[in-house]
Structures are given as C-alpha cells and as structure tokens.
Amino acid sequence: MLFLLRSEYFFFFQEHPFNTGSCDECWEGRLDKLVVWEPGSTNSTKPPSNGLTGGHCLCKNTNVLSFTKSKPVAKIVSSTESLFLELLVDGAHAASSYFKHPAPLFEATYEFVHSPLCGPAVIPASTEGELHFPHLEALGYTEPPRSIRCIWEIRVNRERDVWLHFDKVKFTTRECQDGRLEVYLPSRPDHPFLSICGHNVSSKDMPPLTSLDLTPSIGTGFLPQPSVKIQFIGTTTPARAAFKIAWTELYHLPRNPDGTLMTSKLTEGGATSSPDGGGDCEFLCPGESGLCIPAALVCNGVVNCPAVGGRYNESLETGDEAPEVCHARTAEEDYNWLMIGLGAGGGALLAVASLLLVCR
16 A cells, blocks of 8 residues: 655644745754655655655745645655654744644645555566556455555656557546546656546557656756656446556667767667667667667567557557568578578587597
8 A cells, every 4th residue: 555645735834933934944944844754765764854865844835825725735645655744843932833723733634545456556667567457466365446546656767768558448437537547757747648538548649758758847856766657546346447558668869960860879789889788779769769679679579669650550560560670580580590500510510520530
C-alpha cells in the first residue's frame, strides 16, 4: 500500500516575527512548519534538514494564494509504505499563538492506494519494460476490490527519452468515471499529459517523451530520478479491466553545427561513443528525430521505434520490426553461422591431417 496525502486549502499558522519570512527559508528558518518525508528515502526516522532527499517543508506562505479549494496546497504520493509528518512551531510563541485557539493548525486528508492487484509501485530504469494489469500473481490471494487506484512510477535513465505504447487496453464501460488511465509528467504534475477511457481507447498512440519532459520544472535542490507516473482509477469491477503498457528508452543523437544528425555516434558490435558507454545507439529509428535503440531490441517481436506518422502500425512496416530489416538480420546471422561452420569444419580436417602425419 502507498499513501496519498493532501494538505488541504491553507495553513492556520499565526502571525509572529518568525512567520513572516519566505518559505524559501523553510528548512533553516524558525518558521512554523509541517515537514513530510519518507523514512525509506532518508534511511532515518528523524526529520530531514533539507530537501535534498526528497522531503517536503510546508509553511504559512507556501504559494497559498495560487491555490483554490479544488487544488490543495500540497499533494504527496509516497513510494513506500511509510510517510512521516512532523509539526514544528516556535516555542517562544506557541502558547500565545495556538494553545488558546481552538482552530487546527492545518488540515490534511490521506488515503491508501495501490493495492496488491496493482503490482510493484516503483519500476526501476531499464532499456525496455512492460507493465501488466491486473497483476496476475495477486489474483490468487487477494479479493478483487470494488474500486481501485493504482499509481506506478516508471523510472528512466538520465539523458534518455522514453516512448510509451499501450496495448490490449480493455475497460468495463465506455465512461471515464468507471475507469481511466492517466499519464503524468514531472514537468507538469498537476494535469495528465494523456488520459484514456473506454470511449477513446483506440486513440492511445503518443509521441516520445523527452528528457526535459521527465524533469521537474521547479528547482528544489533535489534532483529525483527521471520518471513517468501512470495512474489507473477503476470504480466499476476494476478486476475485469486489463491493459499492457510497454516502454522503450531512446538515445537521442546530437546534431552537427549544420543541423544534420551526428551519425558518428552510431556504433556497431556493442561499442558506443556515448558518454556512459552503454552500447545503446546501434539502430537509427526512421525519421528525422535522431532517436536510436540498442541492436538487441531490433526484431525482438516488440515495436521499440516510435512511428514517424504517430501511428503504431506504421512502425511495423518501417521501424525496427520492418520485414526487410528482420530479413536482412536473419540472412546476416545465417551467413555468420555458415562461416563459423566452415571454419570449424576446416579446422577439424586440418587436425585429422596433422594426426595422420604424426602417426606415420
């Protein structure tokens, strides 16, 4: 289970000399504050002293004026099963500011999300991957819920683009209120980048997400792992819904000063000239985008190159699963095996001839 915490509307922190500062000084200053953190991220149950480990410090002036009743001051989704909150007030003004007033200092709601039917909540970065719902291993020991909310975090290696494609999506009804899939980006966490319901399930193709899309737009000093968050909300027999989400990390070829692609970065035989030395740019995807993938992902039965025209079926005809590409790779592999066989046969004949000469 994960926690979904909302700090509602505004804080009821009172005015005193230390509460007039900006929340930029929230961690170090003597402001009255609410600190939220995950002990699994900091490896400690003690509150963090800064935001470098992903903690949150909320005070009276946390952009309150930009929020409405439909938009909480903070919305925090944990990535583990524990979420700690600590309220800190300045002792010199606590009695006069709060203990004689019945109003709460802050209001928040929480709910448990991500049941076992959702599977792992955090998926580590990898060159490719798949996400299946429902999580088949959980069907044997958990009772199907009446409603469900799954939140997955798909992490991506730094300086990589990622392409998501949806397959075998099935909802129980055509209504969005009964079931929907939403994709959220760190660069715009408050609004879904893509929303899929029963009525638009056929319109599920999406462009590659760039490394900038996967980076938070607000600098907090904490640089989290690039990621994509996918949320599934089902309110009507969610266990009957089913879908598969596949993704591929893409390397982006740089361009020469004249605007042409720097194809010298393309590699062969697993060597690469990319800075991390990962052998990740061996097949150039169609189009002018300069996206490429490792050779191991070519003709592996899964479309890994985004379609030039934005349609999934076009990748089957022109991309890494194109018949001519796979035929050429098969012919090359057959030729290599033939050469290996001839070499082995020649070596065996030479060994027999040498043995006969020695015996004579």
